[in-house]
Amino acid sequence: MTIDSNKLFKDYLSDIKNYDEVLKPNKEINQNWNTLLENISTIGDEKLKSLQSEIDWLMAENGVTYNVYNDPNGLNRPWNLNIIPFVINEDEWKEVERGIKQRAELLDLILKDIYGERKLIKNKILPPEVIYEHRGFLRHCDQIKYTTAKSLMIYSAEISRGPDGRMWVVNDRTQAPSGMGYALENRFTTSRIASELYNNINVKQPSAFFNDFNQMLIDAAPKDVENPNIVILTPGPHNETYFEHAYLSSLLGYPLVKGNDLIVRNGFVWMKSLDGLKKVDVILRRVDDVFVDPLELREDSYLGIAGLLEVVRNQNITVVNPVGSGVIENSGLVPFMNAICNYFFKEDLILPQIASWWCGQEKELNFVLKNIKNFVVKRIDRSNRESLFFCEFLSEVEIEVLKKEILKNPCRFVAQEKISFSSAPTYINGKLEPRKIVCRTFSIAKGNGYTVMPGGLVRVASERKELRVSNQRGGVSKDFWVISNELQTNIQQYTWNSSQNISVSDINDLPSNTAENLFWSGRYLGRALVTSRFIRMVLNNMNNEQYNSRKSESEILNYLYKAITNITSTFPGFVGEGSEKTLENPLKEIQSLILDENRIGSLAQTLNSFNNSYYSLRNLWSKDMWRVFDSIKKLWRNYNADEQPSIASLTKLLDRTVTRLIAFMGLIEESILVNQGLLLYFIGLQMEQATMNIAKCRSLIVFNYEEQLNYEILESLLSSHESLNIYRYSYRSYLSIDNVVNLVLLDKEYPKSLSYQLKRIEKDIERLPIPKGTLGFSKSLETIRVANKLIKNVDSITLLNLNEDKTLRNNLEDLLSELSDLLHETSLSISNTYFDHTYQQTQMVKQKIVI
Incomplete structure (x- = not known):
C-alpha cells in the first residue's frame, strides 16, 4: 500500500521535516510497518474509531x-x-x-x-x-x-x-x-x-x-x-x-x-x-x-x-x-560517558547520546554562553521536572536571565544539542x-x-x-x-516460583495500613449506605406530603429533619442554633447534607473518605469492583449541583447511589478472603451499621408520640432500615413499638438488628490475631462482650417503660447510650492495637539535605 492512497494518512506528510518511523528518507514505507499498515487499512476508519473508543x-x-x-x-x-x-x-x-x-x-x-x-x-x-x-x-x-x-x-x-x-x-x-x-x-x-x-x-x-x-x-x-x-x-x-x-x-x-x-x-x-x-x-x-x-x-x-x-x-x-x-x-555525566566506557570496557558506547556540554568547564561554558540559542539547557538533576529551557524560543530578556543563573553556579548546568x-x-x-x-x-x-x-x-x-x-x-x-521473524505465541504466562514466593496469604501478615484501610472502608461504606437510605426516606416523605420549599406543615417531617442532623452529627442543622431558619427551607439543608464535600458528616464527604481508603487498597480490589466504584464517581460527577435541586433529582441520585453501594459491597466478599483481611472490613462495616442503628433509634423511638404520629415514625424507621417488608411478613400486625424494637434491636436472627450486629462484631474480633505483648486485643474483646451481655439480658417490657410524664423511654435511651459508648471504646481499642503508626525516630544531629 502507499500512504497517499489511504485516507487515514490525509495531511500526514504536510509538515514532516525530520525522521518518521513509517517513512524512509525517500518517502517509501518502512518495511517493518507494511503488515501493520495493511491491517489498519483492512480494519478501516470506522472500525478503528470504534476500537479506540x-x-x-x-x-x-x-x-x-x-x-x-x-x-x-x-x-x-x-x-x-x-x-x-x-x-x-x-x-x-x-x-x-x-x-x-x-x-x-x-x-x-x-x-x-x-x-x-x-x-x-x-x-x-x-x-x-x-x-x-x-x-x-x-x-x-x-x-x-x-x-x-x-x-x-x-x-x-x-x-x-x-x-x-x-x-x-x-x-x-x-x-x-x-x-x-x-x-x-x-x-x-x-x-x-x-x-x-x-x-x-x-x-x-x-x-x-x-x-x-x-x-x-x-x-x-x-x-x-x-x-x-x-x-x-x-x-x-x-x-x-x-x-x-x-x-x-x-x-x-x-x-x-x-x-x-x-x-x-x-x-x-x-x-x-x-x-x-x-x-x-x-x-x-x-x-x-x-x-x-x-x-x-x-x-x-x-x-x-x-x-x-x-x-x-x-x-x-x-x-x-x-x-x-x-x-x-x-x-x-553525559559528556563523559564515552570516556568512562573506554576506561572500564576499552570500547565506545553502542548507543549514541545527545551531544552535551557541561558548563563546569571554562571552555565549554564560554562555548555554551556564546551559542546558547542553539541549545537546550537543563540542570544536571531532575531535568524532567523543572527548568528545561528550549533556548530558541526564549526572548532576549529570558536568555540574559538564564545566562546569569548559569554563571551563578555553572557546575549545575548542561547544554545539549537541539535534536x-x-x-x-x-x-x-x-x-x-x-x-x-x-x-x-x-x-x-x-x-x-x-x-x-x-x-x-x-x-x-x-x-x-x-x-x-x-x-x-x-x-x-x-x-x-x-x-520477530519467528512465530510467537500470544499466550502470556506469569508463574512465580511458589517454593520461594511468599505473598500475603494470611491475616497475620496483613500490613497495618492495609488493615486500617480495610476497617475504615467498611465503616465509610456502612455510613454512606445508612445515610443515603435515611435521607432518601425523608425525601420520599417530603414528596408524599406535597412539600413546597417555603414551609412544611407536616409534624412527622420536623421529627425526621431533626433525626437527620442527629444521625449524621451535622450540627447545628435542624436542631441547633438557627434551626428555625433552616426549617423554613429544609431542602436547602438536605442538599448540603448530600452534596457538600467540605461538610463533615455529609454524604459527599463520607464518599470522599471512602474514595481515599479505596485507592489505598486498589491492589486488593477486582476489576469488577473498580467498574462499580467508577460508576459511583461518574454518577456524582455528572450530577448538576449548580441547578436548583428538586426532590425528584436528589431522590434519583440517592436511588442510584444505594444500588451501586450494595453492588460494591457484594463484590468485596468475592475479591478478598476472610483470612486475607476481609475480616477487618466486616468488623468496620458492622460497627458503623450498629452505631448508626443506635443513632436512628435514639432519634426516633426514645420519644413517645400520639398514636398516628407514632405509626408514621415507626414506618419511617423501618423504611429507612429496609425492614418494612420483613416486619409485615413476620408480625402481620399493625405497627407497634414493642414489635419494632424486637425486630430492629433485639432479634438475634435478623442480620440488620442491633443484637445480631453486636454478636457478629464479637465473633469477628475473636478471629483476629493476638499481637504479641499487647493488652489491646483483650480490651476490645472485653468491651464488645459487655455490650452483648447488656443487650442479651435486657427485658423488652422494662426497656419500653415511659417516664412519669409519658414523654420518654428512659431505659431505652440509657441502654442505647451505653451501647454507643461501648462501641466507641471497642473501635478505639482496635485502632490502638492494630493501626498504631505513631512510632517515630528523629535525627540526633540536624542535617541539611539539598533539594
Missing part, C-alpha cells in the same frame, strides 16, 4: 490512572493508550538491547565507584563537581557494600530515533524506574481489544522478563535467607504512578506498604502486621532516595523508615534500587498524525549480567508540533512491539 473505555473501567500534581481535574487522570502501536524489527532491537545492557553495566560500575573507590574522579575521567553538585549524591551511602552481584538492579533508558536513523539515549532512569506496569497493561489491553492488528505479525511477549523480574527480587535477599519476605514501598495513593505500585503488588503477590508500615528493630526491618512484627528481607522501593530514612536523610519525611540505612550497611536487608542511585540520573527526534503515526480524531515519541526501555539484573524487556513503554507528544514528550503535559502512550 473501546480501549478508552477499558482503560477507564480497569482504573488505569496517572496522577498529575496540581491538576485542576483532580488526581487519577485516566491513562491514555493510542490504538496504533510502535513497531521495531527484532534485528534492529538486538542492537538496541546490546546497547541497553552495555549502558546498564556501565552505570552499575559508575554507581559502585561513586560510593566506593572513586577511581573515576581520582584518575580525572570525571570532574568531582559533576557528582558532588548533584543533589542525588548522598554521602550517607558512602562505602556501603551490597551482597548482590549488581548494585543497579533495575535500569530504564529513554530512547528515541535520532536524525541519523539510529536509536539514541535521551535519559537514564536509575532511582525507582516506573513504567513496567503500564507497559504490561498496554499490552493486555491492545491484545484484547485490537487483536486484528496482530494478523500475520509476530510480536515478542514480555512474560519471560517479568518472571525474571520476580526471580531477581527473590535472589536479591541477604545471604542465607530462604523464602524471603518482599514488600513494595510506595509513597501512597497521591503519587503520580501509584496505579503501577498497586498493579505490581497485585501481579507479583507482594504486600504494598507505606513507610509507617515498616519499622527498624534490633538491626532489621520489620513490617507491622496484625500479628505483630514480621521481618522484611527485600524492599522494592518507589520512594525517592532522600525520603527513605528520616533518621539520616530528610528528617521531615513521612514516607520512609527511620534507621533503614544502618540496616542496609549491616547487609540485613536489600533495597531495590539502592538508596543513592539517583546520583546517576545525571545529565552532567528533533522521530515521529510515529498516532490515531487522532479519525486520522493518523505524526507525533514525536520517546520509548522507555527496561533492564533488570540477571546473574552477572542484565536482561532487557522486549519492548517497553512508548510515550507520545500531546500535540502534533509539540517537541516535549511528557505524561504530566498531557501525552498519551502506545504499545511497544518488537516484531
Whole structure:
C-alpha cells in the first residue's frame, strides 16, 4: 500500500521535516510497518474509531490512572493508550538491547565507584563537581557494600530515533524506574481489544522478563535467607504512578506498604502486621532516595523508615534500587560517558547520546554562553521536572536571565544539542498524525549480567508540533512491539516460583495500613449506605406530603429533619442554633447534607473518605469492583449541583447511589478472603451499621408520640432500615413499638438488628490475631462482650417503660447510650492495637539535605 492512497494518512506528510518511523528518507514505507499498515487499512476508519473508543473505555473501567500534581481535574487522570502501536524489527532491537545492557553495566560500575573507590574522579575521567553538585549524591551511602552481584538492579533508558536513523539515549532512569506496569497493561489491553492488528505479525511477549523480574527480587535477599519476605514501598495513593505500585503488588503477590508500615528493630526491618512484627528481607522501593530514612536523610519525611540505612550497611536487608542511585540520573555525566566506557570496557558506547556540554568547564561554558540559542539547557538533576529551557524560543530578556543563573553556579548546568527526534503515526480524531515519541526501555539484573524487556513503554507528544514528550503535559502512550521473524505465541504466562514466593496469604501478615484501610472502608461504606437510605426516606416523605420549599406543615417531617442532623452529627442543622431558619427551607439543608464535600458528616464527604481508603487498597480490589466504584464517581460527577435541586433529582441520585453501594459491597466478599483481611472490613462495616442503628433509634423511638404520629415514625424507621417488608411478613400486625424494637434491636436472627450486629462484631474480633505483648486485643474483646451481655439480658417490657410524664423511654435511651459508648471504646481499642503508626525516630544531629 502507499500512504497517499489511504485516507487515514490525509495531511500526514504536510509538515514532516525530520525522521518518521513509517517513512524512509525517500518517502517509501518502512518495511517493518507494511503488515501493520495493511491491517489498519483492512480494519478501516470506522472500525478503528470504534476500537479506540473501546480501549478508552477499558482503560477507564480497569482504573488505569496517572496522577498529575496540581491538576485542576483532580488526581487519577485516566491513562491514555493510542490504538496504533510502535513497531521495531527484532534485528534492529538486538542492537538496541546490546546497547541497553552495555549502558546498564556501565552505570552499575559508575554507581559502585561513586560510593566506593572513586577511581573515576581520582584518575580525572570525571570532574568531582559533576557528582558532588548533584543533589542525588548522598554521602550517607558512602562505602556501603551490597551482597548482590549488581548494585543497579533495575535500569530504564529513554530512547528515541535520532536524525541519523539510529536509536539514541535521551535519559537514564536509575532511582525507582516506573513504567513496567503500564507497559504490561498496554499490552493486555491492545491484545484484547485490537487483536486484528496482530494478523500475520509476530510480536515478542514480555512474560519471560517479568518472571525474571520476580526471580531477581527473590535472589536479591541477604545471604542465607530462604523464602524471603518482599514488600513494595510506595509513597501512597497521591503519587503520580501509584496505579503501577498497586498493579505490581497485585501481579507479583507482594504486600504494598507505606513507610509507617515498616519499622527498624534490633538491626532489621520489620513490617507491622496484625500479628505483630514480621521481618522484611527485600524492599522494592518507589520512594525517592532522600525520603527513605528520616533518621539520616530528610528528617521531615513521612514516607520512609527511620534507621533503614544502618540496616542496609549491616547487609540485613536489600533495597531495590539502592538508596543513592539517583546520583546517576545525571545529565552532567553525559559528556563523559564515552570516556568512562573506554576506561572500564576499552570500547565506545553502542548507543549514541545527545551531544552535551557541561558548563563546569571554562571552555565549554564560554562555548555554551556564546551559542546558547542553539541549545537546550537543563540542570544536571531532575531535568524532567523543572527548568528545561528550549533556548530558541526564549526572548532576549529570558536568555540574559538564564545566562546569569548559569554563571551563578555553572557546575549545575548542561547544554545539549537541539535534536528533533522521530515521529510515529498516532490515531487522532479519525486520522493518523505524526507525533514525536520517546520509548522507555527496561533492564533488570540477571546473574552477572542484565536482561532487557522486549519492548517497553512508548510515550507520545500531546500535540502534533509539540517537541516535549511528557505524561504530566498531557501525552498519551502506545504499545511497544518488537516484531520477530519467528512465530510467537500470544499466550502470556506469569508463574512465580511458589517454593520461594511468599505473598500475603494470611491475616497475620496483613500490613497495618492495609488493615486500617480495610476497617475504615467498611465503616465509610456502612455510613454512606445508612445515610443515603435515611435521607432518601425523608425525601420520599417530603414528596408524599406535597412539600413546597417555603414551609412544611407536616409534624412527622420536623421529627425526621431533626433525626437527620442527629444521625449524621451535622450540627447545628435542624436542631441547633438557627434551626428555625433552616426549617423554613429544609431542602436547602438536605442538599448540603448530600452534596457538600467540605461538610463533615455529609454524604459527599463520607464518599470522599471512602474514595481515599479505596485507592489505598486498589491492589486488593477486582476489576469488577473498580467498574462499580467508577460508576459511583461518574454518577456524582455528572450530577448538576449548580441547578436548583428538586426532590425528584436528589431522590434519583440517592436511588442510584444505594444500588451501586450494595453492588460494591457484594463484590468485596468475592475479591478478598476472610483470612486475607476481609475480616477487618466486616468488623468496620458492622460497627458503623450498629452505631448508626443506635443513632436512628435514639432519634426516633426514645420519644413517645400520639398514636398516628407514632405509626408514621415507626414506618419511617423501618423504611429507612429496609425492614418494612420483613416486619409485615413476620408480625402481620399493625405497627407497634414493642414489635419494632424486637425486630430492629433485639432479634438475634435478623442480620440488620442491633443484637445480631453486636454478636457478629464479637465473633469477628475473636478471629483476629493476638499481637504479641499487647493488652489491646483483650480490651476490645472485653468491651464488645459487655455490650452483648447488656443487650442479651435486657427485658423488652422494662426497656419500653415511659417516664412519669409519658414523654420518654428512659431505659431505652440509657441502654442505647451505653451501647454507643461501648462501641466507641471497642473501635478505639482496635485502632490502638492494630493501626498504631505513631512510632517515630528523629535525627540526633540536624542535617541539611539539598533539594
